[in-house]
Amino acid sequence: MLNPLWLNTFCTLVDVGHFTHTAEKLFMTQPGVSQHIKKLELACGYDLLKREGKSVELTEQGHLVYNYAHQQQRDAANLIEALSFDDPYKGLCKFACSGALALALSLYPEFINLQKNHPDLITHMEVAPNNKILDEIQRGQIDLGIVTHNPTPSLFRSEELTEEPLCLVLPKSDQNTLITLDILMSRGLIKHPDAEHYLSLYFDHCKDEALEKGNANGFPIASYINQLSQILLPIAQGIGFTVLPQSAIDAFPDKDKLYIHTPTELVMERLFLVQKRNRELPKRYQTLIKKIKEILI
Known part of the structure; x- marks a missing residue:
């Protein structure tokens, strides 16, 4: 990689056209300017300047090196501008929610409405089980999850x-x-990515003597199905059970074909908004978080 300090001295010399004036502009000595140019020419392997007295x-x-150096300067300026522009x-907002939640059905349409009002705000939404969401946040594949x-x-x-x-x-x-x-055993479980987690919570907290030891x-x-909208379909057809x-x-459009068991004590599931610890998210995520809270809280 060419030394950016040498490139800056080279470009200044070309723009000014005079060694002494370049040295004055860069607060250097004239021999210092000459040394930078010599080192740059050695690094490139070619003479870059024809010297006419103190002019060049x-x-x-x-010409090629001069154009390259200016492109590097433009790229650096663009980068600094991009870094300061939030x-x-x-x-792009990379977001995921638990695959067994109806969140996708309630959140995604609102994210689309948000994009209609702000076309440059784009949401990449993934539906996945808890462990996959946490793993992808840690690996930086998504930034925010529920x-x-x-x-x-x-x-x-x-x-x-x-x-x-939980039902x-x-x-x-x-x-x-x-x-x-025994009834549940005879029906069989309609399994989904969070089925065991939900079922365990239900057995632990429902206070039903007939179920609490399950x-x-x-x-x-x-x-087994991992598509939220399809999980209840077999149950509506008389097959299996789930939580x-x-x-x-x-x-679910055919909820009149379902029976929701009434537990001795209502079992509640908590939802957590998560991000990687010590990861400061861009401002666009605050817009998304505000919308999520409007919907869920």
Whole structure:
């Protein structure tokens, strides 16, 4: 890489056209100017200047180096301008939310409305399970996420947003059935990326004697799907059971074909907004966070 100090001296000399005046402008000695030019020519392997007394003319190679040096100066100026330019309504926001949440259904349309008002504010939204979101935040693949448990404070900065009920969902035909672990075993689990996590929370906090000793990993799998909008489809057709947040049931078009078990005690799921610890996000993320809070809080 060519020394930027030599390049600056070279460009100044070409612009001024005189060694003595260049030295005065750069607060250098004339021999210092000459030394910079000599070192630059040695680094390039070519004569860059034709000397006419104390004046100079560029060689063909000198023209190329002069143009290169000015391009470097322009690039550096553009970089400094870009670094200082932090527009709250411009740029890409990389965001993810838990795959078993109905957040995607409520947040994404609002992000699109935000982009309609601010066309340069673009959201890359991913739907994924909790562990994948946290892993991608740590690796810098996304910058902001919503998960359903408070992550390790030494790695993440988190803020609790809200909470909503978790629902044990069965086919409508089970509405008059006493729901026990045996019933759930016979139905089979409609598995999704956060199914075991939700089921474990439900068993731990529902206070139902018939369910509280359940093992979230002990059920036969009736079906597996990782698309939020499709998780409840088999249950509406009389197949299996699962656990999902209330918002997922509310967003399902055939919810009249579902039976929501009433627990002894309501089971609440907390939602956390997370980012990498010590990572200062650009201002555009504050715009996104404000919109998320408007929707969820």
